[in-house]
Amino acid sequence: MSGDIARDSAEGSSRSSVSHHNQPQSPPLSRYESQKRRDWNTFGQYLKNQRPPVALSQCNCNHVLEFLRYLDQFGKTKVHLHGCVFFGQPDPPAPCTCPLRQAWGSLDALIGRLRAAYDEHGGSPETNPFGNGAIRVYLREVRDCQAKARGIPYRKKKKKKAQIKPNVDDPMPSSNQQPS
Numbered sequence: 001m002s003g004d005i006a007r008d009s010a011e012g013s014s015r016s017s018v019s020h021h022n023q024p025q026s027p028p029l030s031r032y033e034s035q036k037r038r039d040w041n042t043f044g045q046y047l048k049n050q051r052p053p054v055a056l057s058q059c060n061c062n063h064v065l066e067f068l069r070y071l072d073q074f075g076k077t078k079v080h081l082h083g084c085v086f087f088g089q090p091d092p093p094a095p096c097t098c099p100l101r102q103a104w105g106s107l108d109a110l111i112g113r114l115r116a117a118y119d120e121h122g123g124s125p126e127t128n129p130f131g132n133g134a135i136r137v138y139l140r141e142v143r144d145c146q147a148k149a150r151g152i153p154y155r156k157k158k159k160k161k162a163q164i165k166p167n168v169d170d171p172m173p174s175s176n177q178q179p180s
Contacts, residue, residue, distance in 0.1 A: 032113070036114075040114065040117040043067060044056065046067050046070065047063065056121075059129050061129045062134075064129050064130055068107055068110075068111075071107070071110075072101045072102050074102070075099075075100045075103065076103070077103040078092075078096075078098055078099075079101045079149045079150075080149040081099075084096055086098075087148075087149060087151075088150075090150055101142075104146050107139060107142060108139055111130050115130035115131050
C-alpha cells in the first residue's frame with residue numbers, strides 16, 4: 001500500500017513537471033499592466049454587448065463616451081446635484097439622495113490605460129478613439145462638475161522649478177560676493 005502511494009506521488013510529480021516545462025514562463029504582470037488588460041477586456045465586452053454589437057475597428061469616441069457614462073452606475077463618489085442642500089460642501093454632515101458616480105481621477109486613469117492598450121493592440125494613434133478631443137472635453141467637464149459639487153476648486157499643480165541652493169561648505173566665493 002505504501003508502494004502505491006509512492007508510485008502515485010511520483011507519477012503526479014512527473015506529470016506536473018512535464019506540463020510545467022511545456023508552458024513558457026513569463027514574468028508576472030505589474031499592477032498597471034493587469035489593470036490595463038482588465039480594462040481592455042471590459043471595454044471589449046461592453047462593445048460586444050451593444051445592440052448591434054460593435055467591432056473594435058468600428059469603435060469611435062461616441063462609444064467611449066457611452067462607456068464612461070455606463071460606468072457611472074458602478075461609481076462610489078457622491079456628486080451633489082444643484083438642488084441639494086449639500087451642494088458645494090466638501091464634508092456634508094448628513095447623507096443625501098444624490099447619485100454616486102465614477103470619480104474623475106478614476107476615469108482619467110482608465111482612459112490613459114485604454115489609450116495605451118489600443119496602441120498596443122495595433123491601433124494607430126491617429127484613429128485612437130480614447131485620444132479624441134471629445135474625450136478630453138468630457139473629462140474636463142466631469143472634473144469641474146465634481147469639484148463644484150464638492151466645493152473643492154480644482155487647481156492644476158504647478159511644476160516646481162529646481163532651485164539651486166548655495167552650498168555653505170563651498171570655499172569658493174560666488175560671483176556676487178566680494179572677497180574680504
